[in-house]
Amino acid sequence: MSQPLLQVKDLCTSFDVESGEVRAVNGISFNLDKGKVLGIVGESGSGKSVTAYSIMRILVEPGRIKSGQILFNGEDIVKYSKLQMRQFRGKRVSIIFQDPMTSLNPTYTIGNQLREAILLHTDRTKEQANARALEMLQLVGVNDPQKRLNQYPHELSGGMRQRVMIAMALACEPDILIADEPTTALDVTIQAQILELMKDLQKKLGMAIIMITHDLGVIADMCDEIIVMYAGRICERGTADEIFYNPCHEYTKGLLRSIPKLDSKNERLIPIEGSPVDLTCMPAGCAFAARCDKAMKICLKQLPQEYWINDEHLASCWMNVKKVYDEAAKGGEA
């Protein structure tokens, strides 16, 4: 078996604040193969973005990677020097952010910012970099690209700015593109356009994508694999079909119930009651137990292990163990 492009092994990222240690990411592991699309889903504060920032190592103080490995082509980037990290960012792995309105520097032209990314990682001359910037803007479907190069971010709409961000991220042909809620700040029609663009670019350029979102609907037909995160841990993972049609964690089920469906008439959406757990004092058992309406005694006491549902599906929920026991008991009676 060939080596995965990216391997995250038992990653722990914490923020040391006055009230204690916030364990934003609490021991997660996953692999990403070349050219695949991985979705990371979870509500606010579940550690999705922190995972992304850990991979880029752009955590802001007091955030730090406490333990674990992030292997890119087998090399642990947690051990990279600042210089190595600078050459890695934007070249091997790029990221686009949630809010395109604030993600571009307001005091420099689009051309200047695109050129900067290109010149940092390639030996192109300024003219060649300009040509490349133009080419990238055409690729992401920005209209009138020549004119845009000399414009400032405030002269462009949100959707256009996100296209520019994508152009900037892909300018140096990275192996992985991390998209941290790329459509959350955009209105619905623009959301669809941006997603369509990303799918299209993925086909054309063949980079792997880590798609981070709190909206399962956004990534339904885009991802090869989906990870569901809750309170800094992975609670369920599997192929997109398995997650959507055979959810095996109560939290995932809750998320799916809260998505509106096309065929439902006058049905109320079912929200997940309660609020996320306090990351400074994590419970001993399953972090979701307090909000789970099927919680059992063991859920409060002991952390559930990852349990294989089938070859393509893992879930960390005691309900799956219970199911096995129940079925065994039934079999015994019969």
Place this chain on the structure above:
Amino acid sequence: MLKYAVKRILLAIVTVFIIAAITFFSMNAIPGGPFSKEKAGDPAVQAVLEKRFGLDKPVHEQFIMYLGNVLRGDFGISLKTGRDISQTISESFAVSARLGGMAAATAVCIGLVLGAIAALSRGKWPDRLIIFVTTLFVSVPSFILATLLLLVFCLMLGWFGVWSPNNPNYVLPVISLALYPMSYITRLTKSSMLDVLGQDYIRTARAKGVRESLVIFKHALRNALIPVITYVGPMTAYILTGSMVVETVFTVGGLGTKFVSAINNQDYPMIMGVTLFLAILMVAATLISDLVYKVVDPRISFD
């Protein structure tokens, strides 16, 4: 841009006119006059002098007359020294402006650097030290600072000579003049820098692989400068025209000193001359800093 500048200049003329009017009428409302003190014993002489300079007419007539003269470029002569006012102002402004120019440059250069250092070392000792010292300089009145500097470095340690017109020693006056704006700029730069460093586009720059020094000097500093410019414009005008306090303490014969003595003497044309000069300078400085904005921040439009 041009339309904006013209509009601003027209507005500036109105501003200067209002300042002139307020000063003129309130100055005349103060009891006494330029000739009332020394010549108090001789009412006849006083009356002749007042008639000679038109002070016997109603105040509003005097004001109109004054404006007419000013429009013809005649600021009058000092009632105290008899010298031409434009000439007096230009001579003493040369002294104040040289002193102020050095002080303003010092304040901006050191202030920006200290502010950036404080922001980058937030919570660590350089930040705490810088904030402690600058808070001190912002809170202590300049006449105390100036007097202390004079006492310690001039009289006790003898490092710097006392100011004299033929042998001006700029070091201490420049320091006393620069400390307050420098401290203010430091604090302004720090808070604005911290604000900018938390912005998304700084994260974008880091994610692109930009070197940390470039993140700070290319991406952060330019944005952080925007609020600082608002302060630096008027500050420069203020500092150039001379500080009454600092000039008095160091006996520098600049515009500040002239202004104070004009007020004490109720030297009406001199007060008006200096006030108009200061007002025009201030308005011009504000206008220039607004135009500089546009250069630094492309989002600002003048339409």
